[in-house]
Amino acid sequence: MRRNAAISSTFPGQFAILLLASAIAIPALAQDSQSSATPQSTPPSAAQQQPSPAAMSPMNTPKEGFWGRVNPFARKKWVKRQTDPINDRLTELDGLNAKNANDIKGVDSRSQAGIHQAQTTADAANQVATAAGTQAQNANGLAQGAAGHVDQLNTTVKGIDQYKQTTEAEVTFRGGSPILSAAARKNLDDLAATLTGRLGYILEVEGHSPLAGSAGIQSSERFTEAVQRYLVTEHDIPVYRMHAVALGNAHGDSDNDDKPMHTSSVHIRLMENSLAAQGASPPHDDASSNGAERQ
Numbered sequence: 001m002r003r004n005a006a007i008s009s010t011f012p013g014q015f016a017i018l019l020l021a022s023a024i025a026i027p028a029l030a031q032d033s034q035s036s037a038t039p040q041s042t043p044p045s046a047a048q049q050q051p052s053p054a055a056m057s058p059m060n061t062p063k064e065g066f067w068g069r070v071n072p073f074a075r076k077k078w079v080k081r082q083t084d085p086i087n088d089r090l091t092e093l094d095g096l097n098a099k100n101a102n103d104i105k106g107v108d109s110r111s112q113a114g115i116h117q118a119q120t121t122a123d124a125a126n127q128v129a130t131a132a133g134t135q136a137q138n139a140n141g142l143a144q145g146a147a148g149h150v151d152q153l154n155t156t157v158k159g160i161d162q163y164k165q166t167t168e169a170e171v172t173f174r175g176g177s178p179i180l181s182a183a184a185r186k187n188l189d190d191l192a193a194t195l196t197g198r199l200g201y202i203l204e205v206e207g208h209s210p211l212a213g214s215a216g217i218q219s220s221e222r223f224t225e226a227v228q229r230y231l232v233t234e235h236d237i238p239v240y241r242m243h244a245v246a247l248g249n250a251h252g253d254s255d256n257d258d259k260p261m262h263t264s265s266v267h268i269r270l271m272e273n274s275l276a277a278q279g280a281s282p283p284h285d286d287a288s289s290n291g292a293e294r295q
Helices: 002-037 076-159 182-193 213-235
Strands: 164-173 201-208 242-248 264-272
Touching (some): 182 264
């Protein structure tokens, strides 16, 4: 009885030991069977023997023993061998980043310099354009002023020979004698008073005589000379402003052709150029200058 009880008590422990030994022996037998079968298998090709770059990368390192990818008890040298490629790659990337930063900085500097140069050139061109615009405006003003002067000169040239009558006077002579009477001198004095300070005028002097032929012309010439002599000596009228003609018994522009010439007289017309007389005193019409002393 005691023997059976002892056997029954030790049997579970022995059974557990047998199970543990079986669990350890089965993987060993499997590994031995694989190693025995390897020499009989076909040798791998060169492509299969050479590991791929992905398999050789640090991130795809082969398993290390029983512990898997990383052996917790690995040495520092082994870890250094695994991390050196990564560090080299990081150093290379840092160098590339620094080079790219320097290149970007150089491009930015050149761009800023180019922009500054372009802005400076644009400012200078703007200043030149502004100065040119000012000069163009000044030239336009001068051209307009010159055009105005040309128009004024054209108007002056066109009107320089245009005269109009402003007043007239008539002096009569008695008995065909070229002696001025008191009434004749009064008419000439009134006419000369209107010529004080006047510019741009001429005096048309026409001498008339009732005589015909050369006798009438000579007689009328003496009358016109008497009138001109009085105006020059008594009133300082310039000779070049008087234009005289002896008509004898012929009719002048102011005479009536149908009326016969019976008296000896001198007809005087004041002709004025409006352009040449600008700024001069206006003409003074005197009724007494228009009167005529009749015999």
